[in-house]
Amino acid sequence: QYTPTKADKFSFGLWTVGNRGSDPFGGFVRSELQPTYSVKKLSELGAWGINLHDNDLVPFDATSQERDRIVRDFKQALNDYGMVVPEATTDLFRHPVFKDGAFTSVDPSVRAFALQKTMRAIDLGVELGAPIYVFWGGREGVDSEASKNPVESIKRMREAINFLSEYVLDNGYNLRFALEPKPNEPRSDTYLPTIGHMMAFIATLDHPEMVGVNPEVAHEYMAGLNFVHGVAQALEAGKLFHIDLNDQKGPRFDQDLRFGSENIKNLFFLVKLLEDQKYTGPRHFDAHAYRTEDEQGVWDFATGCMRTYNVFKEKARRFNTDPEIQALLQEVNSGDSSHASLFSGGYSKAAVEQIKAIDFHPETLALRGYKYEKLDQLTIELLLGVR
Numbered sequence: 001q002y003t004p005t006k007a008d009k010f011s012f013g014l015w016t017v018g019n020r021g022s023d024p025f026g027g028f029v030r031s032e033l034q035p036t037y038s039v040k041k042l043s044e045l046g047a048w049g050i051n052l053h054d055n056d057l058v059p060f061d062a063t064s065q066e067r068d069r070i071v072r073d074f075k076q077a078l079n080d081y082g083m084v085v086p087e088a089t090t091d092l093f094r095h096p097v098f099k100d101g102a103f104t105s106v107d108p109s110v111r112a113f114a115l116q117k118t119m120r121a122i123d124l125g126v127e128l129g130a131p132i133y134v135f136w137g138g139r140e141g142v143d144s145e146a147s148k149n150p151v152e153s154i155k156r157m158r159e160a161i162n163f164l165s166e167y168v169l170d171n172g173y174n175l176r177f178a179l180e181p182k183p184n185e186p187r188s189d190t191y192l193p194t195i196g197h198m199m200a201f202i203a204t205l206d207h208p209e210m211v212g213v214n215p216e217v218a219h220e221y222m223a224g225l226n227f228v229h230g231v232a233q234a235l236e237a238g239k240l241f242h243i244d245l246n247d248q249k250g251p252r253f254d255q256d257l258r259f260g261s262e263n264i265k266n267l268f269f270l271v272k273l274l275e276d277q278k279y280t281g282p283r284h285f286d287a288h289a290y291r292t293e294d295e296q297g298v299w300d301f302a303t304g305c306m307r308t309y310n311v312f313k314e315k316a317r318r319f320n321t322d323p324e325i326q327a328l329l330q331e332v333n334s335g336d337s338s339h340a341s342l343f344s345g346g347y348s349k350a351a352v353e354q355i356k357a358i359d360f361h362p363e364t365l366a367l368r369g370y371k372y373e374k375l376d377q378l379t380i381e382l383l384l385g386v387r
């Protein structure tokens with residue numbers, strides 16, 4: 001019942017299953033996986049898509065012949081194993097040239113190189129059929145606040161996204177952008193740190209209609225925020241173009257843990273939100289296996305992400321059909337509906353007069369108990385499997 005299928009639209013990055021377990025204190029613990037092998041394995045496990053940075057597939061210094069051969073073999077594997085590329089992106093953080101940022105570097109040559117690299121990577125993404133292009137500004141930030149004018153940095157970011165939007169339109173590509181916020185790491189402060197900042201920035205672009213967000217669970221938790229609320233705001237604004245699912249233990253370094261391995265309650269409500277709102281985009285896992293794992297552990301990790309999503313989805317179905325929970329919800333949402341209709345029709349002079357004339361009894365209204373203790377306990381018992 002929880003076994004993933006392609007209809008679930010689960011995807012992984014080449015960099016996620018291909019993560020070799022290095023961290024700032026220790027090197028690789030797993031060997032390299034060939035991209036075509038990851039395509040095969042993920043497909044067998046029930047995944048639908050595989051995402052990539054340009055350099056996850058084509059090495060930074062590959063010749064154009066090497067590039068063409070690698071891309072040809074990869075396309076063949078996608079074809080052989082019935083996998084799609086839902087999203088592509090640019091590595092603008094690994095090479096030392098980007099140590100002070102890419103689109104927001106103070107060096108105009110670095111900014112121009114970042115544009116060149118991104119245009120080539122967009123061409124690659126389009127060649128692989130990706131309809132979504134992600135921008136994670138890993139190094140777009142500062143360590144020393146003395147180093148950059150923060151207003152200028154936002155303008156530079158806007159210039160780059162506007163330029164690349166025109167590039168997409170000019171080439172007639174069917175591609176939308178998804179901007180991914182993160183508050184810090186690897187820089188000590190990153191520009192456009194949260195979903196809210198990113199949404200406000202998008203509204204200032206030349207082509208806001210082609211740009212949305214790619215929120216990541218761990219990144220919002222790092223900022224101490226409620227991920228469900230941020231995603232709901234993006235969904236409601238029609239801006240949830242993509243999502244990075246993983247998990248995180250509190251506001252620490254970015255842990256990219258297996259989806260649903262820690263914040264069970266909040267992530268249950270996330271899946272419920274996505275399913276209730278009929279989100280149709282990819283369910284992408286941007287996470288990796290524990291450093292303790294060998295290759296088998298990587299596939300255990302990938303299967304775990306997908307199964308847990310499906311368990312939450314089934315729990316959401318039960319929540320929505322549980323008679324006691326639904327009766328409680330109906331009860332807490334009831335009240336004097338004649339008052340709601342006073343302003344639900346919008347502003348009018350008549351509504352103003354009517355609302356001003358009502359003789360409210362706040363002391364009486366304040367006596368009400370909302371029964372959220374009971375509702376929450378029923379939710380917990382449902383999640384714990386005793387209901």
Ligand code: GLT
Pocket residue numbers: 015053089090134135136180216244254286
């Ligand atoms: C990197 C980062 C992720 C981004 C990826 C896309 S790369 O792993 O930590 O959050 O989504 O650039």
Ligand code: MN
Pocket residue numbers: 136180216244286
């Ligand atoms: Mn991510």
Ligand code: MN
Pocket residue numbers: 216218219254255256286
């Ligand atoms: Mn992360």
Ligand code: MN
Pocket residue numbers: 254256286
């Ligand atoms: Mn990450």
